[in-house]
Amino acid sequence: MRKLLTAVFLGAAAINIDAQNLILSPDNIPEIISAMTAEEKVEMVVGCGAAWGNPEAKFLGTAGWTRAIPRLGIPSIYFADGPQGVNMTRTREYDTEDYSCTFFMSGSTLATSWDTEAAHSVGQAIGYELKERGLDVILGPGMNLHRNILCGRNQEYYSEDPLLSGKMAAAWIRGAQSNGVAASLKHFAANNQETNRKENDSRVGMRALREIYLKGFEIAVKEGNPWTVMGSYNYLNGVHACENEWLLTDILRKEWGWEGVVISDWDGVVKQADAAKAGCDLIEPGTDEDKNALLAALSDGTLPMEVLDRNVKDILELVVKCPSFSSYKYSNDIGREDHRRLLRRIAAESMVLLKNDGGALPLKPGAVALYGVSSYDLIPANMGVNGVNNGEYHVSLVQGLREKGFEVCGPLLREYTDYIATEKQKIESAYPSIYKQFFRYPRPAEIIPGSDRQISGETVSAAMTLDLGIRQSSSTSRLTLKEQAESNDAAILTLSRGTGEAFDRTAAEFELTESESMLIDSVSVAYHAARKPVIVLLNVPSPIQTVSWRDKVDAIVLVGQPGERAGESIADALTGEVAPSGRLADTWPVSYGDSSSDRNFPSETGQDLTSLVTPRSAREGRDLLRNIDYTDYEEGIYVGYRYFTTMQKEVAYPFGYGLSYTTFNYEKASAEESAGGFVVKVTVLNTGTVAGREVVQLYVSAPSGGLDKPLRELKGFAKTGMLAPGESETVEITLSREDLASWNEKKNRWETAKGDYVFSFGASADRMLTGSVIRIR
Ligand code: BGC
Numbered sequence: 001m002r003k004l005l006t007a008v009f010l011g012a013a014a015i016n017i018d019a020q021n022l023i024l025s026p027d028n029i030p031e032i033i034s035a036m037t038a039e040e041k042v043e044m045v046v047g048c049g050a051a052w053g054n055p056e057a058k059f060l061g062t063a064g065w066t067r068a069i070p071r072l073g074i075p076s077i078y079f080a081d082g083p084q085g086v087n088m089t090r091t092r093e094y095d096t097e098d099y100s101c102t103f104f105m106s107g108s109t110l111a112t113s114w115d116t117e118a119a120h121s122v123g124q125a126i127g128y129e130l131k132e133r134g135l136d137v138i139l140g141p142g143m144n145l146h147r148n149i150l151c152g153r154n155q156e157y158y159s160e161d162p163l164l165s166g167k168m169a170a171a172w173i174r175g176a177q178s179n180g181v182a183a184s185l186k187h188f189a190a191n192n193q194e195t196n197r198k199e200n201d202s203r204v205g206m207r208a209l210r211e212i213y214l215k216g217f218e219i220a221v222k223e224g225n226p227w228t229v230m231g232s233y234n235y236l237n238g239v240h241a242c243e244n245e246w247l248l249t250d251i252l253r254k255e256w257g258w259e260g261v262v263i264s265d266w267d268g269v270v271k272q273a274d275a276a277k278a279g280c281d282l283i284e285p286g287t288d289e290d291k292n293a294l295l296a297a298l299s300d301g302t303l304p305m306e307v308l309d310r311n312v313k314d315i316l317e318l319v320v321k322c323p324s325f326s327s328y329k330y331s332n333d334i335g336r337e338d339h340r341r342l343l344r345r346i347a348a349e350s351m352v353l354l355k356n357d358g359g360a361l362p363l364k365p366g367a368v369a370l371y372g373v374s375s376y377d378l379i380p381a382n383m384g385v386n387g388v389n390n391g392e393y394h395v396s397l398v399q400g401l402r403e404k405g406f407e408v409c410g411p412l413l414r415e416y417t418d419y420i421a422t423e424k425q426k427i428e429s430a431y432p433s434i435y436k437q438f439f440r441y442p443r444p445a446e447i448i449p450g451s452d453r454q455i456s457g458e459t460v461s462a463a464m465t466l467d468l469g470i471r472q473s474s475s476t477s478r479l480t481l482k483e484q485a486e487s488n489d490a491a492i493l494t495l496s497r498g499t500g501e502a503f504d505r506t507a508a509e510f511e512l513t514e515s516e517s518m519l520i521d522s523v524s525v526a527y528h529a530a531r532k533p534v535i536v537l538l539n540v541p542s543p544i545q546t547v548s549w550r551d552k553v554d555a556i557v558l559v560g561q562p563g564e565r566a567g568e569s570i571a572d573a574l575t576g577e578v579a580p581s582g583r584l585a586d587t588w589p590v591s592y593g594d595s596s597s598d599r600n601f602p603s604e605t606g607q608d609l610t611s612l613v614t615p616r617s618a619r620e621g622r623d624l625l626r627n628i629d630y631t632d633y634e635e636g637i638y639v640g641y642r643y644f645t646t647m648q649k650e651v652a653y654p655f656g657y658g659l660s661y662t663t664f665n666y667e668k669a670s671a672e673e674s675a676g677g678f679v680v681k682v683t684v685l686n687t688g689t690v691a692g693r694e695v696v697q698l699y700v701s702a703p704s705g706g707l708d709k710p711l712r713e714l715k716g717f718a719k720t721g722m723l724a725p726g727e728s729e730t731v732e733i734t735l736s737r738e739d740l741a742s743w744n745e746k747k748n749r750w751e752t753a754k755g756d757y758v759f760s761f762g763a764s765a766d767r768m769l770t771g772s773v774i775r776i777r
Helices: 008-014 029-035 038-045 107-111 116-132 162-177 206-213 215-224 245-255 272-278 288-299 305-319 336-350 397-403 410-430 432-439 481-487 514-529 566-575 641-646
Strands: 078-081 137-139 182-188 201-203 228-231 261-263 352-356 367-371 453-455 458-460 490-496 534-539 555-558 630-632 651-653 664-674 677-686 695-701 713-719 728-736 742-744 749-751 755-764 772-776
Touching: 029 305, 038 288, 038 305, 107 116, 107 162, 107 336, 116 137, 116 162, 116 336, 162 182, 162 206, 162 215, 162 713, 182 215, 182 245, 182 261, 206 215, 206 742, 228 245, 245 272, 261 305, 272 288, 272 305, 288 305, 336 566, 367 397, 367 410, 367 481, 397 566, 481 514, 490 514, 514 534, 555 566, 664 728, 664 755, 664 772, 677 695, 677 755, 695 728, 713 728
Parallel strands: 078 137, 137 182, 182 228, 201 630, 228 261, 367 490, 490 534, 534 555
Antiparallel strands: 352 555, 453 458, 664 677, 677 728, 695 713, 695 755, 742 749, 755 772
């Protein structure tokens, strides 16, 4: 590590100030700044290093903290990931306390609830755990847009739609910050691929930026008011996001009126002084090199002191709001049981019923046979750095079903369990360092089948992956498949995919492996011969291929990544104890290649491109590589359903789709102009025989006004309460004229075109149930 430069010349600012009795308070921030030396200011804007791997850190395994300056009463404040719970090391030496926190569902699973109250409750619970563990800033929510279904971090994010993403994020932030701790909205902005993530330039047109990639952030910032925003790793139209003045100052602060701290993503700053000038207040996790660069820039005049003062001011304004400032006496009582109950319910409600033929679901307790490795080894949530170190704890599907009185086929349980243990051991002994360093918790299902991977400098062979589709019933089974089908009431088969930060998924992973397809075939044939249903659970963070096999099975449930109560949540949804009322937050395409962004995404070549990634410094003299060094967002605003519905292109399942155990009627739909906007109403009636909740989706088709317009766009949504059979609820959605505006690139402004707007409530993006026209003059 390089020694910190001493900057004697810069200490002058502090010389005449008597700092003896000056102690930070919310009212004296300018005086405190005047009393700080230049070095202290630089210490303030550069973090103290990552807490993980640092045995001296106060909170082991967390993300970082800021410098304390005791002489001025400035305490450190502490950060933890985020967004699926508070990530910190579970055990500490000489201490018997379990420091794990609740591992909530992935963002993409929370999004399928379409329930902002649920997002609020989850944010609130996570903020509470953070505060009671003694920290101040939760590094979440993550809300980049699902531009492509193979982005490796989609599970942390919400949806392909900016309104759904923005509203969920805003509610989560309000929930988290209701505890008096800070949320950190991340990763700002257009950070939509993991391949070459620190070097890749997202080349996005202004209209797509405004309407799609910034829109969700704009909603979350204006409605959630996060105390911090995290800049992203990528470049945006040639300028690094953390050094992008247009993004961090002109848009975020001046245009949106936000006042808070911009934190860099971890090791996300390349040019420290440029970042500081652009409005990136805090460089994380922070190194001596960062500090030296800032001191050198102060000394040669390229970083004005006023800029540093402004950034320090932002940080101190955050510090005085945080629990550490008031020496909050945290309890380490995180409300675990309450939060587990909350998680269990919301995860079950978020599940999406994609198919349910012949009333296969809800299931009555009976004998069930579970197929597929993931039925015994679920991926409960995102397993990357942004997961939660809870020692791999989760409630298994077997346990969840047994608690409900199901009898789980014993021979299969034994055989799968043995297979998983043996394979895991093989993988762990082949790649011990990867397990320790990267995955934190060994979970072979995370190493994706299909191709070799570079992980932490080692090539991990595809052969070293668990065969997720293996059927443990051929040679070794004590029961043939036919006998299993005869002696059980139903088959439950789980397909899973895992991802984590730093990798994109490959196009091959979208497909089923040969063994997965064979498993579906053989199980379906055997169970249907015995007149028993086959239920498929999709334990996936984003879409996979369903069209080739969905007709062979009776029911399909997207369980997503439901968090640590996975088995119980799934059992609740399968039995109907909790009505699954999720709707897709993304379009599920028929094939990979169908979506508008597929042409401009790393997976396009079908290869693992990791080996082609080279640092910027090594690029000299060679042509820039498409989708690696830069990515063209050629599809513009036509992302997800905006593309599929406008082009009338077939999909496997549309955005907004999901069945229910009951049925609903939409009555008395109306759309009226009100002062400055519109009030749109509908009465939803439960016409079925069991209770349920309905997601009301409001789509608007706008007149062109001289611009290209998508067929329709989601402009509002709401979720009803639990409606008993025969019960109804009137849902009211209000919007403003600005909510209907499009970005005119030529005129560089938002415009709400004159003409006829069709307001419709839809069952999904491609099926409208009602419609009324309003003419805007
Ligand atoms: C991730 C962030 C995370 C940070 C701290 C980075 O690698 O991109 O999402 O908050 O690390 O762990």
